[in-house]
Amino acid sequence: MMAVETKEILTTAQLSELVDMIKKFHGFDFSEYTKASFKRRVDRIMMLKKLGFYDLKHLLINDTDFFQVFLEEITVNVTEMFRDPSFYKAVNSQVVPYLSTYQHIKIWCAGCSSGEEVYSLAILLKENGLSAKSFIYGTDVNTEVLKDARRGIYSLRKIKSYAENYLFTGLPGSLTDHFTIMYDAAAIHNELKQNTLFSVHNLISDTGFNEFQMISCRNVFIYFETELQHRILDLFYNSLCPLGYLCLGSKETIRSDAFKKKFKVVNQKENIYQKVGS
Amino acid sequence: MALDRNLITRWQESKVLLLGGSAGSFKLLYRFVKLLPATLNKTVIIIIHRKKNFFSEIEKLFAENSRMSLREISDKDPIDGNTVYIAPANYHALIEKEGHFGLDVSEPVWYSKPSIDVTFESAAEAYKENCTAILLSGANQDGAEGLLKLRQAGALTIAQHPDDAEMDEMPKAAIKIDAAQYILHTAEIFELLQNTT
Numbered sequence: 430m431m432a433v434e435t436k437e438i439l440t441t442a443q444l445s446e447l448v449d450m451i452k453k454f455h456g457f458d459f460s461e462y463t464k465a466s467f468k469r470r471v472d473r474i475m476m477l478k479k480l481g482f483y484d485l486k487h488l489l490i491n492d493t494d495f496f497q498v499f500l501e502e503i504t505v506n507v508t509e510m511f512r513d514p515s516f517y518k519a520v521n522s523q524v525v526p527y528l529s530t531y532q533h534i535k536i537w538c539a540g541c542s543s544g545e546e547v548y549s550l551a552i553l554l555k556e557n558g559l560s561a562k563s564f565i566y567g568t569d570v571n572t573e574v575l576k577d578a579r580r581g582i583y584s585l586r587k588i589k590s591y592a593e594n595y596l597f598t599g600l601p602g603s604l605t606d607h608f609t610i611m612y613d614a615a616a617i618h619n620e621l622k623q624n625t626l627f628s629v630h631n632l633i634s635d636t637g638f639n640e641f642q643m644i645s646c647r648n649v650f651i652y653f654e655t656e657l658q659h660r661i662l663d664l665f666y667n668s669l670c671p672l673g674y675l676c677l678g679s680k681e682t683i684r685s686d687a688f689k690k691k692f693k694v695v696n697q698k699e700n701i702y703q704k705v706g707s
Numbered sequence: 708m709a710l711d712r713n714l715i716t717r718w719q720e721s722k723v724l725l726l727g728g729s730a731g732s733f734k735l736l737y738r739f740v741k742l743l744p745a746t747l748n749k750t751v752i753i754i755i756h757r758k759k760n761f762f763s764e765i766e767k768l769f770a771e772n773s774r775m776s777l778r779e780i781s782d783k784d785p786i787d788g789n790t791v792y793i794a795p796a797n798y799h800a801l802i803e804k805e806g807h808f809g810l811d812v813s814e815p816v817w818y819s820k821p822s823i824d825v826t827f828e829s830a831a832e833a834y835k836e837n838c839t840a841i842l843l844s845g846a847n848q849d850g851a852e853g854l855l856k857l858r859q860a861g862a863l864t865i866a867q868h869p870d871d872a873e874m875d876e877m878p879k880a881a882i883k884i885d886a887a888q889y890i891l892h893t894a895e896i897f898e899l900l901q902n903t904t
Contacts, residue, residue: 441804463809465801465829470813505813512797514760597760651782651798651810680781680795680810 439475443482444468450486455496458633459503461657467503474502497573505652506574509590510545510583510604512647513679514597517553519699521600524674525557528642534563537641537668539632540649541567544578544625545591550645551621552607556600560624566639568630578627581617588615632661637668644669648678655685662688666704675702714889715902717863722788723838724749725830727823727853729756729845731873735893736843737769740791744903745774751791752800752830754823756845759797766793784808794821801825802833817849827853836861841896842887843867845877855886865899868892 439447444467448459459467475485488495511517528534534554538547547567554563569575583591588608595604608615630638632649644665650658662683665675675692677683677700683692692702724747728736736753743751757765769791770777777791778784780800784792785807792808794800799811799821816822823842827850830838840857842850844867858864866887869875881887891899 463801463803465803465809465833466811466813469801469811469825469829505811507812507814594760648812651812655783678782680798682781684783 439468439471439482444471447471447482447486447489451489451496454490456634457496457500457631461633461654462652463654466505466652470503470505474499477502501571501573504569504571506542506571508542508545508648509587509594510549511591511594511598512546512549513699514594514599516647516676516679516699516701517549517598517600519696519701520550520676521553521557521598523695524643524676524701525553525559527672527674528554528563529557529559531642532562534559534643535639535641536563536565537639537644538565538567539630539644539646539665541569541575541578541627542571543574543583544581544627545583546645546647547578547625547627548581548607548617548621551625552602552604553600555607555621556602560620563624565625566641567625567627569627570629570631572629575627575629579622581622582614583617585610585613585615632664633657637664639668640670641668641673642670643674643676645676647676648681650677650681659685659688662692666691669704671704673704675704676700677702710895710899710902711889714863714899718839718899718902719904721837721839721863722749723830723834724751725827725838725840725857726751726753726843727827727840727845727850727877728754728843729819729823729847729849729874729877731844731846733765735867737772738897739900740769740775740777741772742897742900743773743775743791746789747775747903748789750786750788751775752794752802752826753791754794754800754821754826754850756819756821756823756849757796759820769793780808780810782808782810794826796821799825801829804833817847819847819849823850824853828856831856831860831862834860834862839863839865841865841867842878842881844872844874846874847876848880850877851880851884851886854881855884858886858888863888865889865891865896867896 592604693705695701766779775791780792801809854864866878866881869879871893
């Protein structure tokens with residue numbers, strides 16, 4: 430016998446109705462999020478909260494706190510310290526030597542989630558003796574995850590997996606050198622938090638806010654359609670100093686010919702680019 | 708051994724072949740890839756569980772032995788009608804209706820990323836009856852739910868016979884919820900895949 434499917438399946442029309450409604454009531458534009466992934470997140474929230482389509486719409490319109498919950502669940506906040514160890518290896522050998530020539534190093538980590546990548550970069554800079562002249566800005570659309578990022582406290586279970594990533598980077602130290610471990614959690618050392626700032630920024634609607642030597646935006650583009658990716662690439666281009674570095678996720682390649690002229694490939698496999706041209 | 712005529716026709720009409728496997732499926736997938744003709748004219752999508760940070764040479768090994776062009780999925784890759792794609796480690800692979808892949812780093816499903824369920828479910832929506840999916844050996848339940856969604860969408864769904872699977876939990880989980888339209892022995896799967904037009 431076939432198992433009975435009880436879960437409500439959203440149609441494409443319902444999904445676009447939802448997107449329009451959210452834009453109208455909350456000013457938040459999901460229309461250029463990749464459809465399959467966005468739909469999976471909405472299906473997931475409906476299942477977790479046991480909501481039908483009309484309940485979901487009702488809550489989004491009438492319950493002012495619900496949108497924040499919705500936003501937290503829709504945006505993917507899975508991150509790791511030293512995710513893709515070969516990327517950090519490449520940054521260490523191909524980018525850091527150039528960064529070290531600047532008087533001040535400003536880095537923007539866009540879509541930083543709970544801060545793991547910001548602290549990974551902070552550790553990398555510290556191990557290169559560059560902490561004193563560096564500053565890392567971490568931004569995300571999700572205010573809740575930014576609170577976790579500011580706290581810089583991670584469960585030991587996570588730290589164990591991050592330490593394994595660190596090991597694969599081939600960096601000389603040990604991840605736990607940078608943490609104070611208490612009971613079942615680990616807190617990043619204050620000296621590493623000092624030169625960081627976490628704030629809300631929406632890549633879809635907000636403008637640039639500084640000039641950076643490096644921008645890291647990894648595994649964010651996978652959720653955006655191509656046209657939107659291009660508008661954000663423009664924002665990044667305008668936010669980088671001449672010859673500044675752009676780091677995308679290891680499966681996020683710049684394909685457009687126009688942008689290939691603006692960003693020179695530094696490392697093909699890790700998708701590390703350098704701003705060139707005017 | 709004679710295969711069901713309907714089974715062969717459904718396979719030949721499929722535009723997409725989905726292969727999902729975990730522990731104990733690697734050698735089998737390798738042999739499938741080696742077997743597929745250069746002119747298969749189907750999109751082949753392979754989801755095999757693997758650990759991040761271990762740079763297994765799966766793509767390289769498979770590509771060297773495949774007569775079809777073969778590549779690891781990258782974000783927004785257009786889906787070609789005669790290519791073998793492998794889901795990358797530490798990402799879920801989704802199929803967008805416009806005909807390209809999307810990747811996702813969200814939570815593992817059944818402790819797995821890539822998850823077979825995630826790709827199968829999105830294929831069920833994108834391809835409906837136009838695909839054949841085969842679930843192979845594995846030591847967890849990933850893939851069963853996705854295979855059911857595919858069956859409900861009209862796809863041809865097949866589970867490897869548990870007696871033939873090195874790890875039988877995965878095909879058994881699919882059979883238990885009646886997700887597999889056909890339960891085939893390994894030799895029958897080989898025979899089926901060779902029945903190309």
